[in-house]
Amino acid sequence: MNGSEASVPRSPWLLTYAAAVFAFLYLPIVVLIVYSFNGEGVGGFPPHDLTLGWYRILFGDGAIWESVFNSLEVATAAIVISLAFGVPAALALDRANFPGKALFRRLVLLPLILPGIITGLSLLMLFDLTSLKLSLLTITLGHGTALISVATTEVFAGLQKLDRSQEEASLDLGANYWQTFWRVTVPNLKLPIIGAALLIFTLSMDEIAVSFFLIGRDNTLPLEIWGRLRRGITPEINAISAVIFVFSLIAILFWYRLRTGSEQDLSLSQELVATAVE
Amino acid sequence: MTSPTISVPATTESASGSPLLSIRNVAKNFGHNVVLRDISLDIAPGEFLSILGESGSGKTTLLRIIAGFETASSGELWMAGARIDHQPPYRRPVNTVFQNYALFPHLSVEENVGYGLRVARRPAAEIVQRVSEALDKVKMTAHAKKKPSKISGGQQQRVALARALVNRPQLLLLDEPLSALDANLRRQMQLELKSLQREVGIAFVFVTHDQEEAMVMSDRIALLRSGELEQVATPREIYSRPATAYVAQFLGQTNLLKGEVRSGLARCGALSWPVSLRDGPAIFSLRPEHLRLEGAEDLPFAVQIRGRVIHQAFHGPTESIRVQCGDGLVLLMRAPSGHVPNGEVSLEFSPADAIPVRESPERI
Numbered sequence: 001m002n003g004s005e006a007s008v009p010r011s012p013w014l015l016t017y018a019a020a021v022f023a024f025l026y027l028p029i030v031v032l033i034v035y036s037f038n039g040e041g042v043g044g045f046p047p048h049d050l051t052l053g054w055y056r057i058l059f060g061d062g063a064i065w066e067s068v069f070n071s072l073e074v075a076t077a078a079i080v081i082s083l084a085f086g087v088p089a090a091l092a093l094d095r096a097n098f099p100g101k102a103l104f105r106r107l108v109l110l111p112l113i114l115p116g117i118i119t120g121l122s123l124l125m126l127f128d129l130t131s132l133k134l135s136l137l138t139i140t141l142g143h144g145t146a147l148i149s150v151a152t153t154e155v156f157a158g159l160q161k162l163d164r165s166q167e168e169a170s171l172d173l174g175a176n177y178w179q180t181f182w183r184v185t186v187p188n189l190k191l192p193i194i195g196a197a198l199l200i201f202t203l204s205m206d207e208i209a210v211s212f213f214l215i216g217r218d219n220t221l222p223l224e225i226w227g228r229l230r231r232g233i234t235p236e237i238n239a240i241s242a243v244i245f246v247f248s249l250i251a252i253l254f255w256y257r258l259r260t261g262s263e264q265d266l267s268l269s270q271e272l273v274a275t276a277v278e
Numbered sequence: 279m280t281s282p283t284i285s286v287p288a289t290t291e292s293a294s295g296s297p298l299l300s301i302r303n304v305a306k307n308f309g310h311n312v313v314l315r316d317i318s319l320d321i322a323p324g325e326f327l328s329i330l331g332e333s334g335s336g337k338t339t340l341l342r343i344i345a346g347f348e349t350a351s352s353g354e355l356w357m358a359g360a361r362i363d364h365q366p367p368y369r370r371p372v373n374t375v376f377q378n379y380a381l382f383p384h385l386s387v388e389e390n391v392g393y394g395l396r397v398a399r400r401p402a403a404e405i406v407q408r409v410s411e412a413l414d415k416v417k418m419t420a421h422a423k424k425k426p427s428k429i430s431g432g433q434q435q436r437v438a439l440a441r442a443l444v445n446r447p448q449l450l451l452l453d454e455p456l457s458a459l460d461a462n463l464r465r466q467m468q469l470e471l472k473s474l475q476r477e478v479g480i481a482f483v484f485v486t487h488d489q490e491e492a493m494v495m496s497d498r499i500a501l502l503r504s505g506e507l508e509q510v511a512t513p514r515e516i517y518s519r520p521a522t523a524y525v526a527q528f529l530g531q532t533n534l535l536k537g538e539v540r541s542g543l544a545r546c547g548a549l550s551w552p553v554s555l556r557d558g559p560a561i562f563s564l565r566p567e568h569l570r571l572e573g574a575e576d577l578p579f580a581v582q583i584r585g586r587v588i589h590q591a592f593h594g595p596t597e598s599i600r601v602q603c604g605d606g607l608v609l610l611m612r613a614p615s616g617h618v619p620n621g622e623v624s625l626e627f628s629p630a631d632a633i634p635v636r637e638s639p640e641r642i
Contacts, residue, residue, distance in 0.1 A: 165380035168347050171367040172374045173394035173445065183397075187384040 029245060036238035054235040064240060067224035074140045074220060075204035079197045081144025086151025086196070087189075093152070094159040112149040116209025119146050124213040135216035142214045143204045150203065151196045158192030191259065198255055202248065298323045298481050299344070299372075299449055304353030306339055306505075313339045314505045317353070321449070321483060326475050328484045328492035330528075331502035337485045338377075340502070341451050344483065345374045358448070372449040373442035377457060379434045381426035387437050388413065388422040394445040412444040415474070432463050439471075443478060450475075452484045456491065468494055489529045493517065501525055508638070524638035526563035531598075533569075533609050535562040535632065544632070547605040551581045551629040561635050566598060566612035568631035572624035580626035585609065587619055601625060 039049025058064060089108050093101070111119060123142050124134075132138060166188065170180040186193070208222045215223055221244075225237055297320035306314040314336045321327050331337040342348040344355065346367035355363040362370050373394070381390050392409045400408075413419045416436035421429050426437065435455060442450055456464045456471075472495045475482050486492050492499050493513040501508040501516065509521040520526035523534055537546030539560045544553045546562065572582060585603035597615045601623060602608055611625060 163378070163380065165376050165378060166382055168345075168367070169374070169376060169380040169382070169441075170393070170397075171347075172345060172372075173397060173441070174368045175393075175397040176366070176368050179397055183393075184382060187382075190384075 032238050033242045033245065036235050036242045038235055054239040058236050058239045058243075061236065063219075064221075064224060064236075067219045067221045070136055070218050071205055071221040074136060074143055075201045077140040078143035078147055078204040079200045081140070082147040082151040082200050083193065083196065085145075086148045087155050087193070089148065089152045090155035090159055093156055108152050109149050111146045112153070114146075116146075116207070117213075120210040120213030123210070127214070133216065134214055136218050136220075138214040138216065139211050139220060142210045143200075143207060146210055147200045147203060150200055154192050154196035154199065155189060158189045162188050194258060195255065198251060202251070205244075297321055298325075298357065299483075300354075300356040301340075301344070302354045302356065304340070304343060304350045304355070306336070306343060306348065306351050312505055314343075314350075317502075317505075317507055319500055319507065319510060321481055323448070324479050324481055326472070326482045326484065326495060326497045328486055328496040328499045329502055330486055330489060330492040330499050332487060332528075334504075335502045336505040337487075337502050338453055341374075341453050341483065341485050344449075345372060345451050346370050371447055372451055373445055373447040374451040374453065375435075375438045375442050375455045377453045377455065379426075379438040379455075381434055381437060381441070383426055385425075386422070387418060387424050387426065387429070390426065390437055391441045391444050393441065398445075408444050412440040415443070415477075416440045431458055432467065435459065435467060439474070443474075443480070447480060449481045449483065452482060454485055454487065456486075457488075464491075471495065493529070499529075501528065503528075503638070519633060520563055520635055522636045522638045523561050523563065526633070526635050531566055531610060531612075533564040533566065534635075535564055536560075537562070544629075547607055549581055549583060551579075551632070553629065553634070555634060561637055562632040563635045564609075564627060564632050566610045567596075569609060569611040569625050569627050571613070571619060572626050579629065581629060581632075582624060582626045583609070584622065584624050586622055590618060 034047055036054055037050045037052070038047040039051040039053060040047070089104075092098075093105055093108070098104075120142065123138070123145075127134065127138050162185070166184050167180050170184045171177070175183060206222050207220075208226065211220050211223055219227065221240075225240065228234075228237060299321040301317055301319040301321075304314060304317045305312075317340060329337045329340060339348060343350050343363075346362075346365065350363060353363075354361055357371065382393065385393065388409050391412050392405050395405045395408060410419065410422075413422055416439055418433060418436050418440060421433060421437075426434055429437070435458075438455070452471075456467050459467060468491060471482075484492075484495065496513055498510060498512055499516050500510045503524055509516055509525045511519070511521075516525060517529050520529065520532075526532040526534065535546040535549070537544060537549075537560060539545075539553055539555045539557050541557065542552055542554065543550050544555070544560060544562065572580075583601075583603050585601040585607075587599055588602045588608070589600040591598050592615060595615060596612050597618060599611045599613060599619065600608055601611060603625075609625065
């Protein structure tokens with residue numbers, strides 16, 4: 001901040017406007033968190049009888065935790081599936097020239113703009129045709145395929161920024177294409193890949209539309225919350241929401257640190273991975 | 279074209295016989311765009327050869343074909359008795375120093391240098407040993423643990439060099455490696471690079487657009503123009519016996535005298551002197567330093583011209599003087615600085631210094 005900037009007179013209206021925007025964005029979250037400590041339930045103002053009781057109930061609630069672990073399982077598998085298909089797709093879009101490339105690009109990116117209802121419904125019909133029983137597996141396949149486009153776009157953007165002469169240098173120094181991919185391309189794509197993974201993770205964790213069509217007996221967390229809301233809202237829901245909020249905040253901070261402090265990186269572990277894969 | 283009798287100067291082949299790398303009739307086109315046509319060139323073991331050319335002359339493409347990043351549209355590459363142009367880059371016994379160095383940003387300096395050895399699965403102890411030797415050779419031992427982003431351009435240059443040399447290639451390819459450095463560092467690196475090349479005894483193919491750099495460093499210069507080799511010769515030879523008008527103008531400054539030869543006499547405007555060339559149109563290259571003020575030196579036989587000084591520029595040890603000689607002929611003269619002639623002057627040159635050159639037709 002320099003002096004000249006500080007001396008610009010600020011309109012009080014601008015300040016009010018900014019405050020209103022931020023209040024609109026964040027006040028609901030604040031209320032949600034505050035009432036997770038409210039002994040009286042979700043109603044009543046001001047909140048009183050502050051308690052950790054709802055959290056105690058939450059941590060003892062087997063059904064919630066089961067749905068959390070289901071969601072984690074689905075999200076992790078979705079990351080693996082979408083990266084496994086999305087990274088090669090991004091490589092093909094960036095490097096290869098083949099007939100029908102434009103069509104391929106559109107087909108890969110289409111799920112990004114397709115409404116979840118369409119994706120969910122069509123997958124449901126497909127699984128019905130193949131008489132695959134609806135379960136966490138079908139949800140995982142749904143998330144994994146729908147999110148390939150996310151992995152592709154993120155990694156493709158990273159590839160566009162990659163200096164190709166590094167790969168040429170690697171080939172020149174005796175590494176074959178496979179070694180070059182693991183030793184040079186992937187480490188350089190570390191940020192886009194981790195970014196894609198985090199994005200896929202969060203998208204999968206709170207996905208409702210596709211999951212709704214493909215759900216079997218086991219609930220994911222959003223569907224569990226949704227199911228409970230129909231029975232009436234309790235501060236236990238606030239408590240789990242607050243936990244998710246804190247968790248997301250940590251994930252964002254982690255991502256931010258990774259971006260800015262990418263100098264101290266994990267070259268040792270990369271080396272291990274590279275050697276293991278070869 | 280009916281140029282007088284000039285044979286293309288024979289390339290000075292190395293005495294040791296068989297070449298290290300043999301480029302045979304290599305051509306390259308990208309679609310309809312012809313980048314290289316019919317390049318044949320031999321590189322001797324331990325030789326420092328510069329590929330010199332303007333941007334767009336195809337010099338980088340030729341280097342990339344040797345390294346294996348581009349495939350030639352036709353022609354062959356032979357190295358040590360084996361054809362290499364169908365081999366992938368990682369099987370070719372050459373290493374490259376890239377224009378932007380292309381250091382791996384995620385690896386430290388020493389990890390960068392050891393990359394080729396690790397990929398080749400050399401024993402760990404040997405890698406440590408050779409990496410430290412290579413870093414020592416380029417004076418980068420103190421920076422071994424740093425990331426490439428933490429060192430200067432000149433230091434990155436040295437690391438790139440060490441990373442290539444540590445693999446002991448028979449041939450090192452360098453793609454304008456000094457172009458990113460500022461002038462002083464550049465001159466210093468030219469000398470370092472040259473002495474390093476002598477020390478390790480590896481053949482260098484050095485791509486550059488800087489004629490002075492090529493002259494200072496090379497054993498031989500291959501001058502490339504619009505995808506064709508214009509002349510291949512030692513720096514002295516290419517400067518003093520340029521094969522074409524283009525070569526004469528590209529390497530240093532020159533006066534091109536256009537005229538004709540008739541019955542053993544060259545005529546350019548009012549000038550004439552005896553030559554032993556066939557009759558026909560002719561172009562002569564006369565270097566500015568071969569023009570003298572009349573009487574400055576005793577010449578056994580001199581061609582004399584009168585003219586008027588129209589421009590002069592001070593270059594430190596020398597001055598360049600433009601002299602208007604009538605018939606629209608303007609001659610550039612280079613003389614030791616000091617006494618600056620003014621007004622009307624009389625110049626002379628020795629006929630032996632007027633070098634017949636071939637015309638360089640425009641190419642598309």
